[in-house]
Amino acid sequence: MKFEVTILGSSSATPIFNRNPTAQALNINEHLYLIDCGEGTQQQMLRFDIKASRIDYIFISHLHGDHYLGLVGLLSSMHLNGRKKPLYLFGPPHLMEIIDLQLKYSETTLHFPLEFTVTNAKKAEVIVNNNDIIIETIPLDHRIDCTGFIFKEKKRLRKLVKEKLDELNIPAEYYTALKKGNDYTAANGVVYKNDTLTTDSAAPKAYAYCSDTLYNEQYFDQINNVTLLYHEATFLNDMLDRANDTHHTTALQAAQIALKTNAKRLLIGHFSARYKTLNELLEEARSVFPETELAIEGKTFSIE
Amino acid sequence: MKFEVTILGSSSATPIFNRNPTAQALNINEHLYLIDCGEGTQQQMLRFDIKASRIDYIFISHLHGDHYLGLVGLLSSMHLNGRKKPLYLFGPPHLMEIIDLQLKYSETTLHFPLEFTVTNAKKAEVIVNNNDIIIETIPLDHRIDCTGFIFKEKKRLRKLVKEKLDELNIPAEYYTALKKGNDYTAANGVVYKNDTLTTDSAAPKAYAYCSDTLYNEQYFDQINNVTLLYHEATFLNDMLDRANDTHHTTALQAAQIALKTNAKRLLIGHFSARYKTLNELLEEARSVFPETELAIEGKTFSIE
Numbered sequence: 001m002k003f004e005v006t007i008l009g010s011s012s013a014t015p016i017f018n019r020n021p022t023a024q025a026l027n028i029n030e031h032l033y034l035i036d037c038g039e040g041t042q043q044q045m046l047r048f049d050i051k052a053s054r055i056d057y058i059f060i061s062h063l064h065g066d067h068y069l070g071l072v073g074l075l076s077s078m079h080l081n082g083r084k085k086p087l088y089l090f091g092p093p094h095l096m097e098i099i100d101l102q103l104k105y106s107e108t109t110l111h112f113p114l115e116f117t118v119t120n121a122k123k124a125e126v127i128v129n130n131n132d133i134i135i136e137t138i139p140l141d142h143r144i145d146c147t148g149f150i151f152k153e154k155k156r157l158r159k160l161v162k163e164k165l166d167e168l169n170i171p172a173e174y175y176t177a178l179k180k181g182n183d184y185t186a187a188n189g190v191v192y193k194n195d196t197l198t199t200d201s202a203a204p205k206a207y208a209y210c211s212d213t214l215y216n217e218q219y220f221d222q223i224n225n226v227t228l229l230y231h232e233a234t235f236l237n238d239m240l241d242r243a244n245d246t247h248h249t250t251a252l253q254a255a256q257i258a259l260k261t262n263a264k265r266l267l268i269g270h271f272s273a274r275y276k277t278l279n280e281l282l283e284e285a286r287s288v289f290p291e292t293e294l295a296i297e298g299k300t301f302s303i304e
Numbered sequence: 305m306k307f308e309v310t311i312l313g314s315s316s317a318t319p320i321f322n323r324n325p326t327a328q329a330l331n332i333n334e335h336l337y338l339i340d341c342g343e344g345t346q347q348q349m350l351r352f353d354i355k356a357s358r359i360d361y362i363f364i365s366h367l368h369g370d371h372y373l374g375l376v377g378l379l380s381s382m383h384l385n386g387r388k389k390p391l392y393l394f395g396p397p398h399l400m401e402i403i404d405l406q407l408k409y410s411e412t413t414l415h416f417p418l419e420f421t422v423t424n425a426k427k428a429e430v431i432v433n434n435n436d437i438i439i440e441t442i443p444l445d446h447r448i449d450c451t452g453f454i455f456k457e458k459k460r461l462r463k464l465v466k467e468k469l470d471e472l473n474i475p476a477e478y479y480t481a482l483k484k485g486n487d488y489t490a491a492n493g494v495v496y497k498n499d500t501l502t503t504d505s506a507a508p509k510a511y512a513y514c515s516d517t518l519y520n521e522q523y524f525d526q527i528n529n530v531t532l533l534y535h536e537a538t539f540l541n542d543m544l545d546r547a548n549d550t551h552h553t554t555a556l557q558a559a560q561i562a563l564k565t566n567a568k569r570l571l572i573g574h575f576s577a578r579y580k581t582l583n584e585l586l587e588e589a590r591s592v593f594p595e596t597e598l599a600i601e602g603k604t605f606s607i608e
Contacts, residue, residue: 014381017350021377039377040344046321063409069377073325073343076369077318094409101405105367105398107448144411 003303007295008044010269021066029132034058041070060091062146086113121145140213148210156201214247229263232270251281255288269295307607312348314573325370333436337361345374364395366450390417425449444517452514460505518551533567536574555585559592573599
């Protein structure tokens with residue numbers, strides 16, 4: 001199953017030339033999930049050939065402008081481009097009030113159902129559970145209510161050991177039961193334990209998105225063992241005081257979090273406009289957690 | 305006096321790759337005036353080196369998203385970048401309600417005074433009158449309340465005919481009175497008429513911004529004789545029915561308006577996303593009004 005994330009924006013509060021505010025497009029089994037939608041996200045989608053018509057879910061972490069100001073424009077373009085199928089939107093309580101006000105004064109009635117679910121910044125909740133993925137909110141610690149999101153692949157069915165099945169002449173109609181973990185009882189009454197006929201499927205992969213937040217261990221358990229951790233890294237660690245004041249994280253802290261929570265890989269982003277180049281942020285994080293990459297606009301990272 | 309306009313966006317409702325929603329930066333005597341502020345305007349300003357700190361006036365024509373969705377992001381960046389001086393904002397009645405709601409939920413209190421003046425879509429009004437310029441609203445005919453804006457240079461003082469003044473030995477302390485049109489009475493009682501001592505200054509230049517609107521003669525008198533007319537030209541004339549339905553103008557109509565109102569030059573913009581290239585729109589307009597240019601992102605047009 002395809003499971004990858006494309007970075008559409010990586011700047012923090014103010015954009016700089018060639019660095020857009022936060023947005024990411026997740027491709028999960030050829031369905032697109034948009035995480036945050038800073039100003040200019042729809043233009044970034046055009047640039048990187050991410051089709052808005054393929055997005056069915058949008059997740060907004062919080063109501064600072066650099067995380068959602070592109071949303072009304074994107075909804076409006078979907079509407080004007082003839083979208084009819086529902087769009088599922090998840091975000092803080094007042095997000096819908098902001099959207100509704102802007103639609104009202106532009107005298108726009110969307111031609112598609114916009115199904116809004118309020119996120120709870122105090123408590124982790126499963127907000128999506130479909131054939132491909134389970135999505136939970138991650139309560140973060142920011143100046144205003146803010147949630148991250150964790151995307152967990154479903155555990156796949158067990159894998160058949162074909163030679164063994166052929167050897168025992170097990171009929172194909174039993175295969176589904178075997179994949180689900182059942183034992184097999186032959187016609188002669190002999191019971192073959194499932195783990196002699198199948199092997200476990202690969203561990204489910206997971207992608208955690210943590211932006212914006214103070215370093216706070218409250219959410220570490222929830223993101224334990226993820227395949228890819230995206231964590232904000234607004235500042236270098238020499239600006240730790242500023243990071244604390246503004247409820248953000250440093251590159252060093254992001255790496256420490258990846259290490260503590262046993263992430264397989266780390267992706268850092270949400271860079272302050274003060275950093276014209278990003279090498280120092282990357283080096284600082286890699287000094288603690290070598291498997292770190294920069295969330296650069298247009299780059300796609302496979303979650304594997 | 306410098307008087308020029310830089311195009312920051314030229315697309316209509318939905319952006320396409322490399323064509324941003326509407327915004328224009330006017331430089332009048334080294335002060336910047338922003339007209340409309342579609343999504344991504346602050347990124348376009350970074351791209352074309354238009355300094356947000358130099359903008360003191362912003363004009364929003366109407367509350368369709370492609371004309372104002374970049375405003376809250378721009379205000380927020382001005383705030384974060386330490387702006388202290390007032391910003392004068394002009395726009396439809398509910399614009400401030402939309403801004404206030406978004407500032408409220410992001411828990412932002414702007415560090416600079418935002419002085420909002422409501423525009424009236426029913427009646428032309430002078431909204432700015434400073435040392436350099438007089439700015440009036442232009443009531444347009446769109447689906448929702450919409451105003452254009454006309455920027456008129458002030459009539460300059462008369463020019464002194466230096467040789468004549470020297471010949472008559474007129475003292476320098478009389479020059480200001482002469483520039484203002486007064487006659488000169490010499491010590492011997494002889495009166496010299498002003499027009500023998502000065503010449504008229506150049507005719508004041510004017511820039512008219514008309515977007516979005518149906519072809520409607522109601523505003524033609526107001527834009528008569530402008531130096532540069534920006535007029536929306538969303539469609540080619542083979543889509544006149546669609547233009548009428550959506551209260552927009554075709555390239556042919558824009559050119560007819562320029563001709564009827566005796567504009568010196570015409571600039572067309574607000575192009576539908578259906579036009580991947582713009583040559584046909586330009587040719588259609590030039591067939592009626594040869595002095596037409598395309599409002600292309602990043603291009604600067606002198607108003608002279």
